Amino acid sequence: MLEIRGLTLRAGGRVLLQDLSLQVPGQGITALLGASGCGKSSVLKWLAGILPEGVQAEGEVLVDGQPRPTGDRLLAYQPQNDALFPWLTIAENAALGLRMAGVSAKLATARVLPLFAPFGLAGTEGLYPEDLSGGMRQRAAFLRTMVQERPFVLLDEPFSALDAVTRLKMQTWLLARLSATPRGGLLVTHDLQEAAALADRICVITAGHGVTLPVDMPHSERTEAAMAPLRETLKSLLLEECPP
Numbered sequence: 001m002l003e004i005r006g007l008t009l010r011a012g013g014r015v016l017l018q019d020l021s022l023q024v025p026g027q028g029i030t031a032l033l034g035a036s037g038c039g040k041s042s043v044l045k046w047l048a049g050i051l052p053e054g055v056q057a058e059g060e061v062l063v064d065g066q067p068r069p070t071g072d073r074l075l076a077y078q079p080q081n082d083a084l085f086p087w088l089t090i091a092e093n094a095a096l097g098l099r100m101a102g103v104s105a106k107l108a109t110a111r112v113l114p115l116f117a118p119f120g121l122a123g124t125e126g127l128y129p130e131d132l133s134g135g136m137r138q139r140a141a142f143l144r145t146m147v148q149e150r151p152f153v154l155l156d157e158p159f160s161a162l163d164a165v166t167r168l169k170m171q172t173w174l175l176a177r178l179s180a181t182p183r184g185g186l187l188v189t190h191d192l193q194e195a196a197a198l199a200d201r202i203c204v205i206t207a208g209h210g211v212t213l214p215v216d217m218p219h220s221e222r223t224e225a226a227m228a229p230l231r232e233t234l235k236s237l238l239l240e241e242c243p244p
């Protein structure tokens with residue numbers, strides 16, 4: 001269990017988040033929703049240990065009840081922008097997380113290459129980021145994050161640049177991967193449908209605080225109609241933040 005305790009975020013003299021506590025179990029997906037600018041990306045950056053200077057944070061990170069530093073090696077992080085290095089090939093970029101964890105180039109390459117085809121990236125291995133579409137770059141960044149197989153993955157809008165069909169394929173892949181090798185996912189998304197389809201619990205940041213709702217239905221039963229009441233609840237929580 002990854003736990004955030006008492007996180008307060010400030011930026012430009014403004015309190016973004018006040019005393020957020022959030023639990024991310026070691027299995028399944030916890031979604032983080034909230035209006036644009038409420039601090040979702042900053043929560044992930046703080047956990048990943050890369051909060052920019054303009055944002056200040058106070059709070060604690062714990063894993064299985066033990067205090068851990070931010071930027072802990074138990075966490076893999078996919079930022080909102082793909083953060084690929086333009087001078088590395090797509091295969092080298094995809095392997096970078098493993099290389100930085102000390103895995104040899106040969107082994108890292110052997111681990112990433114089999115995922116190129118299921119991610120729709122076959123043939124791009126030797127290309128450079130500038131040769132790819134935004135959606136392809138986003139999948140390369142997703143690949144780089146998931147292949148690290150760390151106990152927790154922090155995903156900041158990982159599918160925002162994808163078309164509907166590719167998005168569905170990658171969502172299905174993510175659910176299958178997290179169930180095959182249980183890990184905890186913290187997923188920032190703007191998409192209520194995505195949160196309702198994937199998450200086991202949803203934290204909505206509203207008026208600077210977090211409200212967490214469990215989602216108990218099996219994924220196979222989550223039709224649009226079945227999830228409509230949850231989407232309405234999420235919408236009302238989000239609208240509290242943004243009155244018309």
Ligand SMILES: Nc1ncnc2c1ncn2[C@@H]1O[C@H](COP(=O)(O)OP(=O)(O)OP(=O)(O)O)[C@@H](O)[C@H]1O
Pocket residue numbers: 011012016034035036037038039040041042043052053054055
């Ligand atoms: N480097 C920075 N310096 C000062 N303020 C910043 C910095 N980065 C972010 N902020 C401010 O912090 C607030 C939260 O930003 P953040 O990106 O975490 O929000 P978000 O909820 O993820 O937004 P979005 O959904 O639009 O991605 C914003 O008001 C933003 O202007």
